Amino acid sequence: MKLYSKPGACSTADHIALQWTGGAFEVEVLDKDSMKAPAFLAINPAGAVPAVVDGAFVLTQNAAIMGYIADNFPQAQLAGDGSPQQRAEAARWLAFVNSDLHPAFKPIFGPGNYHPDPAQADTVRQLARERVRALYATADQRLADRQWLAGFRSYADPYLYITLRWADSVKVDLSGYQHLAAFKQRMEADTGVQAALKAEGLL
Template identity: 40%
Template sequence: MYTLYYWPGYCSFATHVVLRWIGAEYSLNKVDYEARQSEAYKRDINPSSTVPVLVLPDGFVLSQNVAILNYLADTYPDARLGGDGTTLDRARVNRWLGYINSDVHKVFSPLLHPERVPGNAEAQEATKEIARQTLRRHFEILNSQLETNEWIAGDQRSIADPYLFVLVRWARARKLDLSGLGHLLGHYQRLAEDRAVIDAMAAEKLKHIQ
């Protein structure tokens, strides 16, 4: 059985959904900020004090969402969440997973943690406005990709899709401008209606954000 260390609504939600998609047996271990800063967590779970962390059945402790998602895709190839089995399709999935993880996710930092933004109130607001504008450009790119693809990496769902769902959910929670991005919002809604997503949200006690 797997153990997923998570916090509700964080990017760990993507791993939670994938665990349900592949039908794996797992348990959830919710860890708040204080718990993640403890010496025991840093020593035994993750020295960077972040989630997700997935403890494998053999006891191996795996951190970093991209590594975890790829591990699950490789371990359960019949689920086809890492592409169609070809090298090119696998690269296509990782292209979008990498973009979502490296380019888009990090831009949310000033909006998710405004208390960490340096400077006076005016400088802080300027930093947050730059983040909003940058995210809008990223979401326009993602919307364009979804214009001709049902899922972000192509015609079938992949490990990148629930991660994108998480980021759009954050955007909606913070009232970012997503006007005109109908393909992106359609993707979000399809996932919101997915049984595994619904069940994962219920397990984490999350509400759907319209």
């Protein structure tokens, strides 16, 4: 299995998940130019990461890739212990990050896609920051009495961690979210997280 990743993008979460499996995999680290080069466009015509190539099988979309990793390395229990309940909890929190939290950052990264007037860019960004902060309240409350979003270490946790790195970089106010802060510290102390960050030049 080979993962194509861009440092700090949501694909880094897949890289962490692969590190957590303890299994064999490859990672090719791309930049914005190599993502648009013919070699990668042949794998993903959208020119976006993550993408996974496993033999003749090519898979894109982060949530699908996380599920594929979990299914290929069941011993890591990234989707739980095999019970429908734990699988559903892992999927629920992956969906929260993938469908609610991640898209909420898009107006911060590209305000021009949401308002045509460049003079309104700062307003668009600030409104998006407030929306992101409100979403993080759900995660902070969830982590009040547990170390992991699903109640066990799952593929939702690396994705949440990567969004917290984004929040730092675009100055989302996370003051008062002590449980999220503790989660971020635990993740940064994790050897698998450190290995993925190092491989992508993020340490």
